[in-house]
Amino acid sequence: MRRILTRIMAATAVAVTTGSLVNTAPASADPASCFAAWDRHIANARSSEAAYCKDGEWLGVLDYRADGYSAHASVQLFHTGTGAWQDTYNCWDDTSRGNYGAWTWCNFEIGEGTLVRLHLWSQRNGAVSDEKFSSTIAT
Secondary structure, rough: OOHHHHHHHHHHHHHHHHHHHHOOOOOOOOOOHHHHHOOOEEEEOOEEEEEEOOEEEEEEEEEEEOOOOOOEEEEEEEEEOOOOEEEEEEEEEEEOOOOOOOOOEEEEEOOOEEEEEEEEEEEEEEEEEEEEEEEEEEE
């Protein structure tokens, strides 16, 4: 009887361990993980920031100054048809109230190996200010 209980407990332990290993998410599968270790980060003089994690394709944007400007960011793709980088996946923090530490996170599906770059700008009443571009990174 003791051997049977030991085998049942061992089998249960393996099943629980295996289940937890199968359901383990990638390191940057959520914004909190991305915030701790982003792959690209840019900032501008209008107190706007953007961060990107290629594992999970997370784009975060932050506006931390109450100056009436909102923070906008985009993941850009290079389009061979036009020969130019184009904003493709957009994310913004439009509070413009200086909510320091309150990032807005957006998630996209971008094919692995795709070459991307970040575009960050501030905007007020439709007027764009202080654009920045990151270096390129392969997803």
